[in-house]
Amino acid sequence: MSVELSPRNERFLLLTLAGIQFSHVLDFMIMMPLGPILMAAFAIDTHEFGLLVASYSFSAAASGVLAATFVDRFERKRLLLVVVGLFALATLACAIAPGYASLLVARGLAGTFGGIMGALIHTMIGDAIPFSRRARASGIVASAFSISTIAGVPLSLWLANHLGWHAPFVLVAALSLICIGVGLRYLPELRQHLHGEQRAHLLSDTFGVLADGNHLRALLFSALIIFSGFTVIPYITVFAVNNVGIAQSEIPFVYLVGGFATFISARLIGRWADRHGKAEVYRRVALLALLPLLALTHAGPLPLWGWLICSTSFFVLVSGRMIPAMAIIASAAQARLRGTFMSLNGTVQSLAMGLATTLGGFLIGTGADGRIVGYPLVGYVAVVANLAAIWWAGRIVMHGRTEAKP
Numbered sequence: 001m002s003v004e005l006s007p008r009n010e011r012f013l014l015l016t017l018a019g020i021q022f023s024h025v026l027d028f029m030i031m032m033p034l035g036p037i038l039m040a041a042f043a044i045d046t047h048e049f050g051l052l053v054a055s056y057s058f059s060a061a062a063s064g065v066l067a068a069t070f071v072d073r074f075e076r077k078r079l080l081l082v083v084v085g086l087f088a089l090a091t092l093a094c095a096i097a098p099g100y101a102s103l104l105v106a107r108g109l110a111g112t113f114g115g116i117m118g119a120l121i122h123t124m125i126g127d128a129i130p131f132s133r134r135a136r137a138s139g140i141v142a143s144a145f146s147i148s149t150i151a152g153v154p155l156s157l158w159l160a161n162h163l164g165w166h167a168p169f170v171l172v173a174a175l176s177l178i179c180i181g182v183g184l185r186y187l188p189e190l191r192q193h194l195h196g197e198q199r200a201h202l203l204s205d206t207f208g209v210l211a212d213g214n215h216l217r218a219l220l221f222s223a224l225i226i227f228s229g230f231t232v233i234p235y236i237t238v239f240a241v242n243n244v245g246i247a248q249s250e251i252p253f254v255y256l257v258g259g260f261a262t263f264i265s266a267r268l269i270g271r272w273a274d275r276h277g278k279a280e281v282y283r284r285v286a287l288l289a290l291l292p293l294l295a296l297t298h299a300g301p302l303p304l305w306g307w308l309i310c311s312t313s314f315f316v317l318v319s320g321r322m323i324p325a326m327a328i329i330a331s332a333a334q335a336r337l338r339g340t341f342m343s344l345n346g347t348v349q350s351l352a353m354g355l356a357t358t359l360g361g362f363l364i365g366t367g368a369d370g371r372i373v374g375y376p377l378v379g380y381v382a383v384v385a386n387l388a389a390i391w392w393a394g395r396i397v398m399h400g401r402t403e404a405k406p
Contacts, residue, residue: 012186013128014140017121020084020179021144024114024121026152027091027172028056031107033157033237033251037165042100046238046372050361052104053234057354059108060115064347067116071343076127076190080120081183087113088176095169111350119346126330126338127190136270147263154252161249209333209341214397218332221392222345223352225286225325228385229318230356231378232297235364236311239372245301257308258315265316266323273324278331279393282324286390289317290383297379331398 031038031053039049071079090109097103121141129137156168209215240246246254273281292314299310333341359381364374 009188010129010137013124013188014137016179016182016186017124018141018144018147019182020080020117020176021121021141022147022152023084023172023175023179024087024117025144026156026175027087027110027114027169029153030156030168030172031056032234033153033255034160034165034168035235035238036241036248037160039238041165042103044100046235046364046366047361048100049238050234050357052100052107054354054357054361055104055108056111056114057230057350057357059111060118060350061347061354063112063115064119064343064345064350067119067343067346071116071120071123071340076120076124077183077187078189080117080124080187081180083113083116083120084176084180084183087117088173088180091169091176092173095166095173097166115346115350116343118349119342122326122330122345123338123342124187124190126333126335126342128188133274136267136274140267140270147259151259153255153259157252157255206340206344209337209344212334212337214332215334215337215341215344217392217395218329218341219345219348221325221389221396222329223348224385224389224392225321226349226352227356228293228382228389230353231360231363231382231385232293233318234357235360235372235375235378236296236314239297239299239375240307240311242366242370242372243301243375244299244307246304246307250304253304254308254311258312261312262315262319265320269320269323270327273327278324278327278398279396282321282328282393283390285317285324286321286386289314289321290386292317293382293386294379297375297382325393328393328396328398332396334399 035049038044038052039046042048044052087110090106090113093106094103094110097106125137125141156171159167159171237251240251240254241248269281269285292310296310296314299307302310329345330338330342360378363378363381364372367373
């Protein structure tokens with residue numbers, strides 16, 4: 001059952017969650033456009049850079065397993081704000097890291113708390129928003145991705161270019177502290193999940209999630225979607241600069257255009273999914289996403305406008321799949337186990353993200369001329385995983401379909 005919120009309070013809830021998601025997404029996303037800067041600053045190759053990105057994901061995966069033992073035992077708002085505070089401290093540690101090894105450790109700590117944050121955000125959407133509006137709500141929160149690419153990434157790159165690579169992490173830490181203040185004011189307490197039967201032991205909820213075949217199907221679906229994107233995503237900027245011929249100074253513009261497009265498309269896709277069916281819309285968007293997956297990974301030298309067509313369609317369609325997909329995944333959970341399920345989902349997504357990033361780092365390399373080699377192979381791997389997710393989506397049962405539309 002969803003908690004009853006007035007339209008005004010529901011809007012404040014979603015905007016606050018979107019703000020927290022913005023900090024989380026920006027912290028993760030900024031690593032990709034910072035790739036050429038960090039590789040030069042630390043004299044590292046694509047494999048080591050891939051490990052730097054993957055450390056966040058693997059730590060988030062581990063924290064999701066830990067969170068699954070306690071997340072449904074606490075009131076949602078209080079737990080989320082505590083985790084946001086710890087995330088801010090970890091991100092600040094990234095900013096003051098003196099070298100590659102210390103940054104690697106700090107990224108792992110940020111991933112630990114960022115993974116829990118992401119799971120809690122989608123758990124609160126599932127708890128508070130009725131099924132009939134859940135994809136639309138996911139679209140609003142997903143707009144944090146768009147805003148981070150429109151404003152966050154260009155601003156972070158400007159700070160990195162003028163103040164050093166440390167500056168974007170200071171920005172994320174400051175934004176996270178602001179989110180805590182906003183959350184104290186606007187997030188409702190969500191404790192209906194605490195009214196069920198007493199759990200027998202710490203792992204009883206985890207076992208309950210894993211004993212449900214529908215949960216397992218949803219988790220595999222989630223892993224396939226993430227894997228299909230993150231074999232490609234971490235290396236887009238490095239490929240654009242080294243192979244396509246896009247100047248480092250033009251990268252903020254690439255993210256600005258892509259983010260603006262997804263800001264518009266995310267909410268449209270959410271409304272479309274609520275109106276025409278979440279699984280059906282997911283399949284259509286995911287099939288369309290095959291085109292930019294292949295085009296972007298096979299691109300040769302292009303003018304900026306040509307690359308913008310490839311990258312913007314990639315942002316819109318590859319990220320757009322996640323809006324109906326997350327509504328499907330959240331709706332697959334039993335309500336009393338949703339927090340545990342979403343924590344485990346966060347673990348699965350982070351593990352898939354880390355494995356995809358690591359695999360991508362090993363499949364691609366740097367040639368003698370400085371160009372990236374092996375990226376087309378990465379694109380083929382992404383296409384296969386995406387097709388498998390499309391086929392698998394029809395096997396998931398969504399709870400709450402009988403809720404009336406407002």
